[in-house]
Amino acid sequence: MTRPIKLSDVAKAAGVSQGTASNVFNRPQIVRPEVRERVEAAARALGYAGPDPKGRLLRAGKVNAIGIVTSDPLTYFFDDPYARVLMSGIAAACAEQGAGLSLVSAVNEEKLAWNIQSAIVDGFILLCIEDGFRLVELTRERKLPFVALQYENRDPSISAIGVDDFDGARRIAEHLGALGHRRVAIISLQLAEIQVGPVALADVEKAVYSGTRDRILGYLRGMESFGVDPHTVPIVETRNDSETVSAALDHVFSLSEPPTAILAMSDRAALIALDWLRAKGLKVPEDVSVVGFDGVPEAERSDPPLTTIAQPIERMGREAVAMILEHDDAPRQVMLDTELVIRGSTAPPRG
Template identity: 30%
Template sequence: MSRRPPPVTLRSVAEHLGVSTATVSNAFNRPDQLSSTRREEILAAARALGYEGPSSRGRTLRTGQTRIIAVMLSDGLGYSLGDSVAGGFLAGIAEVLDDLGYHLLLLTDAGRTDRQTPSLNGVADGYLVYGSIPEEGTLALLRHQHQPLVTVDMRLPGLASVQIDHRAAALGIARHALAGGARRPAILALRMTLEAPGGPLERHSRWSQPNSVAIERLTGFDQALREAGHDPDRVALWNVDGNTFEAAAPVIEALLTESAPDLLLCMSDRLALTALSLAEQRGIRVPEQLRLTGFDGIAEGQRRRPMLTTVHQDSHAKGVMAARMVVGECHERDVVQPVWIIHGDTCPPTP
């Protein structure tokens, strides 16, 4: 019976080449320590011998590092990967991690209210929490890890964060829109709570698990309404529970029928673009009969006509900054990124 040949190890590759094991290890793990020519010689020899590189499990045991950064998403993976804003954010993270030799692990907290929170101990070298996630459950568990934790679009005591000033941005776009003298403004909110279904919302009801981003944007809208002489309690507030055409269309159809607004302040570009499409189908002229604004500045809103008036935020830059913070390349604690208004056709400036 033939004996199985011994496995090829880092040591055997080093002995074959007549170099130290540290030199072979550097070729795989610290390429900056070698010239490109020398590194390629070592990697070519390793491939010829059948050596695929150091074991990630062994490296973790030796260094205490996994070279993994985990991103906890408040929405499901399918939605997040297809959403322009979340996609830009993840692309920014991946750009930094690729350059530094880290791997990206995507996790989701969506729908976890009735499920047991998994153990995350030792899974990653750092965690990014994206979106509005309740402080109990997964987030509380992450707080007790020893690894760096950075929140994105959510500020919590004791944690580093990257965000935009949602309230100021909403105030700015609403002031611009209300300068046109709207008589029947309405607000189209995106997930005001993590549980409320789509449809009209009562402002004075107790919302369970409020979405902090939506609350901040509503606060900005309300301030602009008061400044323009409107009572926010009398302004129609409708909630959409998902940032997709399928979730938004039935709500917007009902809103256009029941409230007949002449201005619609939307908490996302996807909601605004859905409203624009439905208005066009109904023969409602934009902006002559209905002025509307979005929030995010996604490319789709700028490529069609009429072009969407919106708040632009750089989601890619947000991902880059968050990744640099969690891996220790940036030591800032609370980063507020700039935004600006895109003056499109759906709500042009007042002459």
């Protein structure tokens, strides 16, 4: 097997020092034109494409790029409404600073570890909606700055940005309670990595993902303030996709007392619910009220417009970029406010 052509081979073929050959590729303006032409001709003859940019960047000690990490497939960055808004904020902040982006994603742990280790970046933004602990542990090994978004563990040694999931969920549930709803169902994100379907209240306390747990407990606290027994509220775990959200809706509307309101744990799930209800001939909000959680642009444009808890998603992205590019070794935890946005998808129940 032929070995790779090195810069030293080009220098030898051109009859110059390795330093002069390096200058031809990196600082050509200081090399005499006839020498530069001789080195370039030797490089073409040998098939040498130029020095490895990775080595040059690593020697410089800073590459002016940020890695964005998720354990989901790469398509998550483009398919999920929350991820799209977040990436918009990150990209805008990077563009203002002249920094680049590297998307790091793999559902296989071994591949994800390799991608994190090999990424040429100055630091990482971790999307810790799921598998946050694993992302943090894999990233620690790089010994580069990182910021965890929506991280489940309040570890003071980790820079993190998030929102109060419990408080946001409580407020939107209280909105439904104030309208008169007493029969509600929760369409949940995952509590653990592999399960979906109906879950008992006891399962909530054992949730692997604390963000999901906190939202459920917030919903239940909000409804409890209107006299609703938490044990009577159906909770169905989904993967936040059309198949599992639709199955969850099939389940709750087959109950002897179907809900008059749906507490969807993401705007994406709520938008799927709007389509499902429309297909079943149920009107929103006349027959069923629906609420979401996130505040993505699609929620404002839906039919009807979606009542939701709006997170400052784009601001999260901007804050995360600033933390990486202005890193000073001091961990920072930032808790941002959410906003209850009331739109046309909620109304008092019939009768």
